[in-house]
Amino acid sequence: MVFIFLAWLAVGVAMWRGWHRWAMLGAVGSMALTLVMLKIHATDVIGLCL
Amino acid sequence: MTDDQRLRLVLWLNAGAVVASVGLVFGALAIQFGQHEVPCPLCLLQRLGFFAIAAGGLLNLRYGVRPAHYGVTLLGALTVGAVSLRQIALHICSGFQTGQCTGYGGAPLGWHLYTWAFVAAAAAVLGIALLLMIPTPYVRPAKASLLTIVVFAYVGVAAVVNVGAVGVQCGVGSCADPTYGSSMNDPSNVVAGLTPSFLVPTWRRDGEELRFAKGGGMSWSGSSGSGEGAAAFPNPTEEILSVTGGACGTAAGTYAVTMATSDAMELRLLEDPCADRAQALAGAWTTG
Numbered sequence: 001m002v003f004i005f006l007a008w009l010a011v012g013v014a015m016w017r018g019w020h021r022w023a024m025l026g027a028v029g030s031m032a033l034t035l036v037m038l039k040i041h042a043t044d045v046i047g048l049c050l
Numbered sequence: 051m052t053d054d055q056r057l058r059l060v061l062w063l064n065a066g067a068v069v070a071s072v073g074l075v076f077g078a079l080a081i082q083f084g085q086h087e088v089p090c091p092l093c094l095l096q097r098l099g100f101f102a103i104a105a106g107g108l109l110n111l112r113y114g115v116r117p118a119h120y121g122v123t124l125l126g127a128l129t130v131g132a133v134s135l136r137q138i139a140l141h142i143c144s145g146f147q148t149g150q151c152t153g154y155g156g157a158p159l160g161w162h163l164y165t166w167a168f169v170a171a172a173a174a175v176l177g178i179a180l181l182l183m184i185p186t187p188y189v190r191p192a193k194a195s196l197l198t199i200v201v202f203a204y205v206g207v208a209a210v211v212n213v214g215a216v217g218v219q220c221g222v223g224s225c226a227d228p229t230y231g232s233s234m235n236d237p238s239n240v241v242a243g244l245t246p247s248f249l250v251p252t253w254r255r256d257g258e259e260l261r262f263a264k265g266g267g268m269s270w271s272g273s274s275g276s277g278e279g280a281a282a283f284p285n286p287t288e289e290i291l292s293v294t295g296g297a298c299g300t301a302a303g304t305y306a307v308t309m310a311t312s313d314a315m316e317l318r319l320l321e322d323p324c325a326d327r328a329q330a331l332a333g334a335w336t337t338g
Contacts, residue, residue, distance in 0.1 A: 001091065001094055001216050001220045001223075001224055001225045002213060002216045002217045002220060002221070002222055003222070004098055005098065005209070005212050005213045005216050006213055008098065008101045008102075008105075008209060009209045009210065009213055011105060012105075012108070012202070012205065012206060012209055015105070015108055015109060015112055015202075016112070016202055018112075020109075020113055023105075023109065024109070024118065024122070027102065027105045027106075027109075027122045027125075028122070028125065030098070030102070031098075031099075031102050031125050031126065031129050034095055034098045034099065034102070034129050034133075035129060035132065037091070037095055037224070038092075038095055038129075038132060038133050038136065040224060
């Protein structure tokens with residue numbers, strides 16, 4: 001989990017330094033990682049009370 | 051309104067959105083450390099989503115307003131929505147753990163209407179996000195304004211504090227879920243390592259002290275004796291404390307733990323391996 005927070009911190013640094021493309025790629029990649037973590041923590045999210 | 055006025059208004063609104071989004075993260079931190087609440091893994095994922103929402107606004111402030119930046123914000127909103135919906139579902143489905151929950155109304159194609167509605171809304175938001183990410187001309191600021199610097203600093207502080215807090219709580223792996231309760235004072239959370247060492251409480255009553263430690267260490271002292279032992283919580287559904295170690299007449303045994311409040315705990319002896327001794331740890335304890 002801490003690595004995703006670090007990834008967002010890196011995105012912020014990239015943003016501030018002017019590395020626009022890396023900031024955008026990092027933001028989308030970090031969000032994908034967040035959703036992977038959601039899958040890890042909630043493997044049964046589909047099919048419960050839907 | 052001129053183009054320049056509109057641009058300034060939009061930038062200020064973006065800054066406000068960033069401050070509000072990260073403000074929620076600060077609020078969560080205040081509850082975490084002020085009220086000693088263990089954030090669950092899903093809570094932490096929602097914080098990440100709020101950072102993602104803020105990222106779009108920061109991009110607009112730093113590089114000028116672009117649809118792609120709004121796309122980042124929309125994706126962040128989707129992330130928060132996905133994680134929070136999962137968490138809501140955990141608590142509204144009373145039969146979740148037994149698989150016997152019932153929804154409201156019919157379920158065409160297997161899902162209830164409200165579920166389909168959410169899926170449709172999520173798909174629409176995703177579609178807008180993708181459309182907004184198509185590059186369009188924009189005016190890039192020549193240099194960062196004071197507003198941009200202040201907002202970046204504000205978000206930076208929140209990010210650094212969160213990295214530290216999550217590192218302390220979870221280490222470098224995935225985070226464990228609190229099993230019985232969310233209070234950092236709960237012995238099960240202390241033993242599981244979910245409570246930072248500097249917030250581990252000392253339980254007291256009438257000159258006696260009881261303290262738990264990460265990994266299962268525990269110590270007690272008082273009129274009924276003192277010593278060290280090992281604490282474990284073997285029951286996955288009920289908070290049962292198993293104390294081993296220490297000679298008979300001290301604390302070994304099995305106790306039911308009841309947290310009346312985050313600062314008040316009762317231990318009820320269930321099983322005494324040394325049937326001839328006093329219930330050394332049984333009774334009420336407070337952190338005061």
